[in-house]
Amino acid sequence: MLYHDVLIVGGGLAGLRAAVALCDTYDVGLFSKVHPIRSHSIAAQGGINAALANHPDSRDDTPEKHAFDTVKGSDYLADQDAVLTMCEEAPTVVYEMEHWGCPFSRFPDDTIAQRPFGGGGYPRTCFSTDLTGHVLLNTLYERSVYKRVRAYPEFVALALVTDGDVCHGAIMLDQIGGKIVSVAAKATFFATGGYGLVYYYSTNALTNTGSGIGIPYRAGVPLKDMEFVQFHPTSLIGTNILMTEGCRGEGGYLVNNQGERFMEKYAPKAMELAPRDIVSRSIQTEIEEGRAFDHELGKYVNLDLRHLGEKRIMERLPGIRRICLDFIGIDPIRDPIPIMPAQHYSMGGIDTNAKTETAVKGFYAAGECACVSVHGANRLGGNSLLDTIVFGKLGSVAVDEYLQGCTFKPDERLLEARRRAVEEKVKALAGGGPERPFTILRDLRMTMSQNVGIFRTRDELNHALSTIFELKERYRQVGISSSKLSMNYELIGALELENMLDISHVIVLGALLREESRGAHWRRDFPQRRDTDWLKHTVATLGKDGEPRIGYSDVVITRYPPMERKY
Amino acid sequence: MDRGDYILLKILRYDATEPTVEPHFESYRVRIIPGLTILTILLRIRDEIDGTLAFRSSCRSAVCGSCAMVINGKIDLSCRVQAASFGTNTIILEPLPNLRVIKDLVVDMTPFWNMYEKVKPFLIRKSPGPDKELPQSDEERKRIDQYANCILCACCYGACPVLARNPDYVGPAALAKLERFVLDSRDDRPASFIENVNDDRGVWGCDMILRCIDACPKDVRPPDSIVGLRKQLLKLRIKKLFRKKGQE
Numbered sequence A: 001m002l003y004h005d006v007l008i009v010g011g012g013l014a015g016l017r018a019a020v021a022l023c024d025t026y027d028v029g030l031f032s033k034v035h036p037i038r039s040h041s042i043a044a045q046g047g048i049n050a051a052l053a054n055h056p057d058s059r060d061d062t063p064e065k066h067a068f069d070t071v072k073g074s075d076y077l078a079d080q081d082a083v084l085t086m087c088e089e090a091p092t093v094v095y096e097m098e099h100w101g102c103p104f105s106r107f108p109d110d111t112i113a114q115r116p117f118g119g120g121g122y123p124r125t126c127f128s129t130d131l132t133g134h135v136l137l138n139t140l141y142e143r144s145v146y147k148r149v150r151a152y153p154e155f156v157a158l159a160l161v162t163d164g165d166v167c168h169g170a171i172m173l174d175q176i177g178g179k180i181v182s183v184a185a186k187a188t189f190f191a192t193g194g195y196g197l198v199y200y201y202s203t204n205a206l207t208n209t210g211s212g213i214g215i216p217y218r219a220g221v222p223l224k225d226m227e228f229v230q231f232h233p234t235s236l237i238g239t240n241i242l243m244t245e246g247c248r249g250e251g252g253y254l255v256n257n258q259g260e261r262f263m264e265k266y267a268p269k270a271m272e273l274a275p276r277d278i279v280s281r282s283i284q285t286e287i288e289e290g291r292a293f294d295h296e297l298g299k300y301v302n303l304d305l306r307h308l309g310e311k312r313i314m315e316r317l318p319g320i321r322r323i324c325l326d327f328i329g330i331d332p333i334r335d336p337i338p339i340m341p342a343q344h345y346s347m348g349g350i351d352t353n354a355k356t357e358t359a360v361k362g363f364y365a366a367g368e369c370a371c372v373s374v375h376g377a378n379r380l381g382g383n384s385l386l387d388t389i390v391f392g393k394l395g396s397v398a399v400d401e402y403l404q405g406c407t408f409k410p411d412e413r414l415l416e417a418r419r420r421a422v423e424e425k426v427k428a429l430a431g432g433g434p435e436r437p438f439t440i441l442r443d444l445r446m447t448m449s450q451n452v453g454i455f456r457t458r459d460e461l462n463h464a465l466s467t468i469f470e471l472k473e474r475y476r477q478v479g480i481s482s483s484k485l486s487m488n489y490e491l492i493g494a495l496e497l498e499n500m501l502d503i504s505h506v507i508v509l510g511a512l513l514r515e516e517s518r519g520a521h522w523r524r525d526f527p528q529r530r531d532t533d534w535l536k537h538t539v540a541t542l543g544k545d546g547e548p549r550i551g552y553s554d555v556v557i558t559r560y561p562p563m564e565r566k567y
Numbered sequence B: 001m002d003r004g005d006y007i008l009l010k011i012l013r014y015d016a017t018e019p020t021v022e023p024h025f026e027s028y029r030v031r032i033i034p035g036l037t038i039l040t041i042l043l044r045i046r047d048e049i050d051g052t053l054a055f056r057s058s059c060r061s062a063v064c065g066s067c068a069m070v071i072n073g074k075i076d077l078s079c080r081v082q083a084a085s086f087g088t089n090t091i092i093l094e095p096l097p098n099l100r101v102i103k104d105l106v107v108d109m110t111p112f113w114n115m116y117e118k119v120k121p122f123l124i125r126k127s128p129g130p131d132k133e134l135p136q137s138d139e140e141r142k143r144i145d146q147y148a149n150c151i152l153c154a155c156c157y158g159a160c161p162v163l164a165r166n167p168d169y170v171g172p173a174a175l176a177k178l179e180r181f182v183l184d185s186r187d188d189r190p191a192s193f194i195e196n197v198n199d200d201r202g203v204w205g206c207d208m209i210l211r212c213i214d215a216c217p218k219d220v221r222p223p224d225s226i227v228g229l230r231k232q233l234l235k236l237r238i239k240k241l242f243r244k245k246g247q248e
């Protein structure tokens, strides 16, 4: 058994930020399924929002205005107190990252450069070319090396151990050592990222299974607003690799097969820089109404950067150009980029407050796996990197408060019992039935993309729900080829699949019940936002029968009364 | 290559937990479809043919550095190599050299990370930061761009002929990382810091065979950093000489 004061699961931005803040005072263990530097945060491109007012057009920008844009972007589902906290912290955390070495792009006056992003009233997205996640994650990892954070790479969390009220730690699979170990901790902090991989068409990394959301759910921790799934307007056809919103922030156009900049019809003022939910629906409508191009890999519209010129593309979007060359053999300096919308971000997640606390004492969550909520029904580009760093930091403050004078001792017998139960589960999988995990996963992902996508209807959602019941039934017959614990990726996949089925169940049920359209959740059969009935968070808990129980909680509204969203 | 064609993948298999079984090649036949990368093939083999196959992956877009290996003799990221880009139907996959194999295509990266940590890969500041950003011009930032782009995939580490015979050599990636901080206008490490790499385990270990330039998927060009650091060291030495002369 391993012991730590604080057990952090997840080595992305949120987990690392919490770790570097806590490791001076406490014995911290940072566990991650992949080496921290391989975390999905590395792939973020466009930037991080903070009202620094560096841009000549944004001298009167303030955190308060940033908060308003965020709340409006969220279609008023975000908790306004938490949003304001995040936006007020933003300049501080960005400066901190800069002081720790983050090489941001710069303006001629030597300040951090900022570009416009969708739904932002001012150019306030700080960036480093189009590799912002890469430089932020490297900087925080470097900081963790400096601070000598104890890291456990390639340890996969399999279960959270609670006694119903208090968290005692977690059960982890040590992939290289080939052991299942229990980790006892006074405080457990999840920063495990999003659940994009429950969709077939997704910009996310292969590691984003959402198991870190399913695990606490199975341990009784409530999930919030899971039906709000962001579809990014511009992913490369075929691979669905992201083409950052920065492409449009730098001035890129979206063009249909008639040669029209079609955003004129949908958001005449903001055009290409309307929020993502609106742009994605517009593209999907163009596709459905026959104004898209055909390709053997699917239907698409063009993201045209050519008018920006070689110099600007090389300076501001070199990573995008590289991806286009590597993955589809085109050069955006000369050719438009074929794009389609794809799942991108998980607005929902583990239900937390603005201190990252959950319903279970000693269990915290931050970053994309958590739902505070600061993004509500639709996240603005550049606000997620901010969310990870702000709430990673604020989480450390909450953990510190909890641990001061904390006399709690994790129950070793409880942990050991859970560890043995997980071992039994692994044995059962190896001796299991004829169903292969990948066929179930493939069917799940297809169902989610086809029926729980940008536009939703009751029939499709009902269909998805019955498919998930079938898939859960099939999962009982699942079997894998080997019970070995070392480097057994098939085993990890099979264990994570169970969580993915659970999460999907919650997403679909929440979407089916929510009879309105708000942000990224669009019901063709209920195309209006209905504040009187639905201005509330969906909260899901696992019932005794293994099915989700859906309840609701209030949205915190402080200074911005809900208005119609126009761009 | 036509559509409907098959590709034969030969993968070097080994499991360090079963050392009595010698490393050996196993072959897999996979139907080729447009846009198929080596990583997608590997995922399909693991899903549909052999669940015990081990390899690392995450971003699948050549940014996270997980998936370096030897593909038909050339080191690259498996997620960015198109299966149809070879003029042959047979593709051979081997683990990254110069590192111990844990299982199949998964190697133990510990020595690589140890070398990385040796160069103190973090910004060193003497004074606390102001309550705004430290000023830096875009020109100054661009100076470190090349090295800041490194994704720590260890392609260079696997390609380096010096590391093949001298595992104590710090290696191309760590030196590029060091140069990234030495060149950063905000970094306060003393000029003499680079004395730490002033030997055969450091910058003088490099034979300038330049295989790392070819192997790097991000154009980091580690030898540029090695040349830069060597020049700095020579300058330091000359300065010291003059200082001694002055004292005499």
Ligand SMILES: Cc1cc2nc3c(=O)[nH]c(=O)nc-3n(C[C@H](O)[C@H](O)[C@H](O)COP(=O)(O)OP(=O)(O)OC[C@H]3O[C@@H](n4cnc5c(N)ncnc54)[C@H](O)[C@@H]3O)c2cc1C
Pocket (backbone or CB within 6 Å): A009, A010, A011, A012, A013, A014, A015, A031, A032, A033, A034, A035, A036, A038, A039, A040, A041, A042, A043, A044, A045, A046, A047, A048, A049, A132, A133, A155, A156, A157, A158, A191, A192, A193, A194, A203, A204, A205, A207, A211, A212, A242, A244, A344, A345, A366, A367, A368, A369, A381, A382, A383, A384, A385, A386, A388
């Ligand atoms: C392609 C792309 C581009 C993006 N660009 C931007 C952008 O420009 N601006 C912006 O604001 N946002 C952007 N986002 C969103 C943003 O990058 C993510 O939301 C954010 O990085 C998530 O960080 P995180 O720390 O919460 O989790 P991640 O970085 O995803 O890290 C999760 C960590 O948890 C670990 N983990 C997961 N499950 C387990 C388990 N069961 N056991 C152990 N460890 C586990 C993983 O190994 C990993 O270390 C982008 C997202 C994508 C997909």
Ligand code: FES
Pocket (backbone or CB within 6 Å): B056, B057, B058, B059, B060, B061, B062, B063, B064, B065, B066, B067, B068, B077, B078, B079, B080
């Ligand atoms: S999977 Fe990330 S670099 Fe290949």
